[in-house]
Amino acid sequence: SSTAFADAKSKVVILATGGTIAGAGATAANSATYQAAKVPVDKLIAGVPELADVADVRGEQVFQIASESFTNEQLMTLGKRVSALAKQDDVDGIVITHGTDTLEETAFFLNLVVHTDKPIVVVGAMRPGTALSADGMLNLYDAVAVAAAKDARSKGVLVTMNDEIQSGRDVTKAINIRTEAFKSPWGALGMVVEGKSYWFRAPVKRHTTSSEFDIDKIEKLAPVEVAYGYGNMSEAAYRAFDKAGVKAVIHAGTGNGSVAKHIVPVLQELRGKGVQVIRSARVTSGGFVLRNAEQPDDKYDWVVSHDLNPQKARILAAVALTRTQDSKELQRIFWEY
């Protein structure tokens, strides 16, 4: 019979961490007012019986939190669980259900430190499952379909939202309270339509098996903080970060990562104490911070974040500083990942 020849379904593990995809609102009209991180993973899976058509699925509840509350320690716990599962022969792909607020940070982190070619797909929802036109069920179906697909292998960590397949490195939550919230400045990698993935591009930056960083060899991420640049900015944030003992600061500068004249001295002082200074930009919809353009980075021994937005630059710096304190090595890492 045909079932005898149906190739065995891919085995996909769903790691649930919370967020709106596990959210519940008081009424179907509540698409933006609801409680995140309520529904357990087995109920999420039961809510989409069609998952069984695309993969052999099982779930684990790693956390049950709103993603704005993720800590470095929780990132490490999740990363080590993903790494352990990826090594198992009875796991072909991994899906992580996650709040959308910091989904892009977790996706980039896993892209940097998990050594596997198997698909890892991070997925969330902009509306709770209780809302009219909820997006979580289809997003989850798409994530499992991609995690089960052989052609999703070796593409780095992926994000499926709103029918699109995005690179975990590039994607960011660009819009609030709309289902088309996730954008990549360089474009999506592909689409999922009716459970089938269609690819149009592949990542060129280093990731997963080509990364020099390995979650299994990392104990603790380095403390890195971000400050926003704007007119009349004071140096108070950088003074406070210095007192807190940061290893790097990310300057989310105006324009091409500009630094106000009266802020340069405090950044030079931090650099002098061994704190890495990384110029990113509050302008995040495309382009990239050019070294030695707005500031003499060579002279000040500063680093530029390239095209990475401030929150992604923090993730890369937190990982890179577990392996090097050399600013030239750090700049190489920001060019390559």
Ligand code: DGL
């Ligand atoms: N509290 C936000 C979070 O957990 C809700 C946003 C969402 O998951 O869509 O990221």
